[in-house]
Amino acid sequence: MLIAHGMSSWFSRLDIANNRVSTLSAVLRRQQFLVRSLVGIPDQNCRARMNAVEADSLNIVRKITPTLDLSRHKGQAGKIAVIGGCREYTGAPYFAAISALKIGADLSHVFCTKDAAPIIKSYSPELIVHPVLEESYSVRDEDKRSTASKILAEVNRWMERFDCLVIGPGLGRDPFLLDCVSEIMKSARQLNIPLVIDGDGLFLVTNSLELVSGYPLAVLTPNVNEYKRLVQRVLNCDVNDAEPSVELLSLVKGIGGVTVLRKGKSDLICDGAEVCSVSIFGSPRRCGGQGDILSGSVAVFISWARQCITYHGDTGLRPMNPTAMGCIAGSALLRKAASVAFEDKKRSTLTTDIIECLGNSLEDIAPAI
């Protein structure tokens, strides 16, 4: 298996230096201890290797993005589902789902609450929107068990068709809703469907790490605040930006067997082996919704990376987990599209403007035919 091979080769290359240990804070020492314990290698000459290496992201996008030809049929370029959208939030799941389509997925579904569905449907006739989730206010206590079963059955009816789920955009934090989503995640995991977890999905996972722990097809995409909460919960300390790669690796090891994409000025990606960065392109505009584009994009690229490995074997790239490849490709594409949109719209750039630049940005990197 390429995933196993890729990860073991990363493990063997990982080392941590201690030539400046005396200057480290207690927090960093604890992180290094964690890394040593988990990776099982000596604490010699290692730190030098812990700077994130800039990923060859454009090449990864090129390699995993399928070229199109007339013999392909509907669904082969990806079927994505977003679990999110509630009474309060409808934009986020729309952004994630429409981004998947704009990149080239064939079908994009949204599973949301009954209140949210008509609105998300109204944003675009391109999406398939299922009004199946419920929030506590619309379910009587005595009906909760049966309602949860019905919701799970409804989602499971579709589950096997999906190449990747995005969990969390605009999900909200209703306890009943989050319980149902936990069950959906367990079903997806049984079927080996990759999970990209963002927004309120990260709130859920931070409080229930077992949902993703040990699942190599889980990807977490935290922003500044979400990352802070994850670090506090898993490493029991505050974020320390002096050694971001060491900390991210510790976090991933602490959660166990997942991939984390830490969003920031440079995006950092770690799947438990090494840490790489994506720093190309980018825009200084920080309008809300860009994280949703990213989660939808990463979902598509993970599907393509897995397809690429399954059907073409050697990707011509050094062995790498498909979740890491998906994160790197998604990050690079969003950063390019955001920079193109910003060039035109400057301060008034909104998320919909960036989405409109996804297609041309991808075409620039990896022409469709």
Place this chain on the structure above:
Amino acid sequence: MLIAHGMSSWFSRLDIANNRVSTLSAVLRRQQFLVRSLVGIPDQNCRARMNAVEADSLNIVRKITPTLDLSRHKGQAGKIAVIGGCREYTGAPYFAAISALKIGADLSHVFCTKDAAPIIKSYSPELIVHPVLEESYSVRDEDKRSTASKILAEVNRWMERFDCLVIGPGLGRDPFLLDCVSEIMKSARQLNIPLVIDGDGLFLVTNSLELVSGYPLAVLTPNVNEYKRLVQRVLNCDVNDAEPSVELLSLVKGIGGVTVLRKGKSDLICDGAEVCSVSIFGSPRRCGGQGDILSGSVAVFISWARQCITYHGDTGLRPMNPTAMGCIAGSALLRKAASVAFEDKKRSTLTTDIIECLGNSLEDIAPAI
């Protein structure tokens, strides 16, 4: 404190002439008496200084608008909330909220009634729309107290995150709804969050001046009719256009410690110290909704002015209340965007056309990077 300093320096420079007192009507004499009483300066050589000075508005826009860089994260360029939107009106809160985003705020929320929310959401996935307010027709008398508490709790859960609230676009005049909004304003005031009050928010405030009286972060943006009602209520007379600056100063003093932007052919701005005008650009088109653009814009510029003062200290401008700077900048930008839109669309210019010109207009004055 720059605010205190700015205001005191303005007070010291303020004087009112009386060399033509004999020609004044009783009403104007009453206004001058009020100004003299409140400002506490002699009634000598004062009128000469009471002509509004044209503000150096483009320079103010340039100074307070933050340049963007890659190290910034979501929220730092502003988080705005609009309280408005009911069964009858949905366009106004949308215009205010989307204008805030188009100028460069990172997040824009709307708190509206349950009926209005799906429609406002459907206008744009970029807005976060909370269906939390209620009108009398949907609440039984015996439930009013508990419903009001729930509404306040729901809004308060978010309040601290906001840099500025816009109160009133499309709010309607339902008594129960206005009672709830009064409580929201009191909460915001306790947290020192600036309030921009327009539309039906001005109806509320005109009848309950104590909601804003003595709050230096309150901004009122009346149009011709709203100004007329304010003058009648506060100065107990009709509007007299012979001495608009004197009258506006009297009004602001009469309310106590707020800033008023009187919209008109020239916009007049007064924060209780002096009166300045913004007359540049502008358009003869008077389609409804431009006031909503203004309120959303002023909210963003006030946030930026406060940030600018907090983080950069000296703005390089003469000391000025951030609410006044926000009003001047918002007025100048709307007038420029309206003139650009009118150049292209003439009679058919609509509010959405003007909104589409906000970005380029701001970029012309204050480039993003």
